Amino acid sequence: MSNAKAQTACFILLGLSQFFVPYVCSLSSTGRTGAMSKPKKCVVIGAGWGGLSAAHAISKSSKDNWEVTVIDAASRPGGLVRDGFKSTSGERNAEAGQHGFWDCYANIYSLLFDDLKLPDNEILSQYAEQGQYSPRGLEAVWPIYRDQLKLPTGLGQALFTRFLNLPLTDIASAWPLVLAFSEFDDSEAAWKKYDEVSFRDLCVKLGVSKRCYDEAFEPMILTGLFAPGRECSAAAALGMAYFFVLRSQTAFDVRWCRGNIGEKIFEPWVDQMKGNGVEFMPSTRVIGFHPVEGQDTIQSIECVNVADGTTSTMEADCVVFAVGANALNTFVSRSPFLARYPDFTKFSNLRGTSVLATRLYFDKAIPTTYSANACWGFDDGVGMTFFDIKKIHGDDAPAVKGTPGSVIEVDFYHADPLIVLNDDEIISRVKSYLDKMLGNPSKDANVLDAAIVRLPKGVNWYFPGSYASMPSIKSTSLSNVYFAGDIVRSRHGSWSQEKAYVTGIEAANAILGRNGDEGIIPLEADEPHVNAGRIASTAFRSLLGGGDAGKGPSLVDFLW
Template sequence: MGYRTANLTSSIFLSSVLCLPKFSFNLLSVSKLTRTLNYSVFFFSDQCLFQDLTTKQIIGRGHESGGLYILENHVPRLLVCSSTLTPLEVHCRLGHPSLSTMKKLCPQFQSLSVLELIDFDNTDMAWRKYDAITARELFKQFGCSERIYRNVFGPLLQVGLFAPPEQCSAAATIGMLYFISLAHQKDFDMVWCRGTVRGKIFNPWMDSLRTKGCRFLDGGKMKDFIFNKETSCISGVVCSNETYGADAVILAVGISKVQELVKNSAALCTREEFLKVLNLSGIDLLTCKLQLDRKVNIPHASNVCSTFDDSLGWTFFDLNALHDEHKDSEVTTIRVDFYHANELLPLQDELVVTKVISLLSNIIKDFEKAKVIEKEIARFPKSLTHFFPGSYRHMMRGSTSFPNLFMAGDWIITRHGSWSQEKSYVTGLEAANQVVDFLEEGSFAKIIPVEEDEPHVQALRTLNRRFNEITDQFPLFNFFLQ
């Protein structure tokens, strides 16, 4: 009997391991692994995954057998790499309101409790702790005034999380605010696409993929999957017109689409992680593009608004200033997006236009004199993710209990730290890397990590974690509701 260093895999090493030569089994302490190596371990019904919290890399995997999880020798090659682009360049390209801008709007913005920001370190434990309360309760705890709540934080959450603060998770609120404005105290100025996202980004991207042999199938609605019992993998995708064989599948869809699939899929409805998605909900979106018969002087190209009486958050954009096609036009073209728009979706187009002009006229009087000469209205029911209190425990991770089925989207759990469009993009790259690893062919995508916390934040978070570890050991500490 003695203590040695154990090489569990080519990536996992443990020191001071108790060695019992006559003991027939090698037992691994999850607590020892996570505390010593700063790893996290995710357990599923038939497998477990080991992740390095520093690099975000999946460095080990195990499978369930006889009630135990057996560590496999194979180590996934999922990579998290740096890029020639700096995090600042990436943020500037996608655009966020800067901290300095937020402070100009509200000097009290910087008084958001340091304790909450330090305590919320994007770990599973932090999410579960703060996800149980609403954003309104969070703001109340750090002494936010009613005026600041209604005029600053309320509108910000109604367009950032698409719902009023009393309907938003505190965990999602801290995560969103920290990512877009509070982290690193730098300015990430707004940068907008000089045309529609479809025309300027998605169509050219799809064309480039077509030149590489990629096929896009139109008009075929996905209905179900074919499950291979021998391999425990998805072997085919059933669409309305045809069934396609599949080596691997990435579901990059919203919550409502996954819910629809679960209800109609013989394969998905047997898995707990997919059934939990039925507890989640989406938020309605309505977009309205209007062309007016005259020029209206709009001071700012992008504007964030809210109407607290009907819990409606909305933004409007001056497309003459943002889009090249309208730059020299003699008329005004605007786009208005309404979030949490459940009361607007049933309205006829004419009533929607009337409400839009009324709301705009309350902000800029010249809209009262303008006449609408063209309109484009689109309705997207349950298309946005609702981060309501308690929703975190029902959300999915990028890997599933099907070895070759992976998930991507802004509602997928990841420790990368990004948010919104960036989170969707990052989880898509992570899913692609998992496919490359599963098939053992192809090139890994480069994922730019979120810039590390500033040294003083890191030090405080380390101290806070140690304090929590100590208090957890006190008898009855976790007996009372926190």
């Protein structure tokens, strides 16, 4: 070949390469002919456990081309449990409560130690005994159940929990509740049946003594579901109690965060997600939703920055609502577009209940026998807990460093009567309660500083009949809308932070077209005697229902 012909051939090949190389690359990146595929946009509303979990699960999927943005009205991620609050003097950082991680939080433990690789003993306390107080003083002690002889669940808790004043005859009156726990299997049918009645009414009908209810069950419901038993669904109470107390003998063993949860857990988690491309928009409130014309789909979201008032509009291929009951209610009431749709209209039935978190800094050390304590009998219909923060965090932890005496957290649930008080009135009341429980050392100590955090309607309220209004993982009305959080229906069986985290993964799985339980650690199977009780309950209802357990009467039908 002559030099001229060779040169011409080279130019032809070079020209062809300019066309074919981008074409072949586009095939490898999109799997089809045409230009590079445009990333899909997922907007997550809410930066609590559910929202962060959904963003985390989507951003970890390297094979899916998604851009994830998390919007939250607060200045820092974390939702209700975030930190970033200040004491009344402005000198100390505080957070909304002290945060625990129970034995059944398998998915959150996997996040902390397998995914984020956080140092175990630096972020969580060791297991410890817990106390229960009333105005009379110490009432009960919960041991470290994993340190006791292993017994069938229920029996172990009954034998090893030390009630100091509650008579054995009153404790024995609770045994008929075994019938309800045997029948309530967390199924849709069980939820619908037991959600019709309150937990207090169920206990009364089953013959639980008033004293046993008032001193054992009511404090558990007030601190676990944040409302008195007369105002809580029996389904929610049975589900919560089984998860936290009865699933296994060790279910109630708990470890506490050794510092402000924002610094210890949320900051490294958010940093990892930012490294995976997740964008965070704090101090941003969602004020509107714009549909695709003629379709039941959200096309964009209108936001406002709460700091400077600037507005922005974000396109969205999918939207995850990861907010609580009160926020869902508010979105519907302020959005004519959302109010058109049945599964959003029912959110107007949902509501929240209030939390008051206080942290008192003393000039002297106040001895406490137990670092974590539940309380009852101080304010009617109000739940209460208190924590010795120095014992949990350590004397040199940033949250307590430089404080000469004790730092005690006292939190109240269903606290509407308290959050209306001014700071001085709240501090005085909290101090008087500690004086009753802890005696002269508390009376002799002075409050140097205090943090008061009011969260009106801040936590979900599982009132009787609320289940019908709760969202499912995927909207039935809007094709690109999903939900995450502990108000969302889920068959996983978990509660509180663990449930919020799990539903975030479930929402991500639905968005990505995966199996619903992919990447989720299931709860351990029921213990044999529990399973046997449930089989017997089903068989009995099947017998009465002519071979169909669904048509047979439940315990609720017999009692009412």
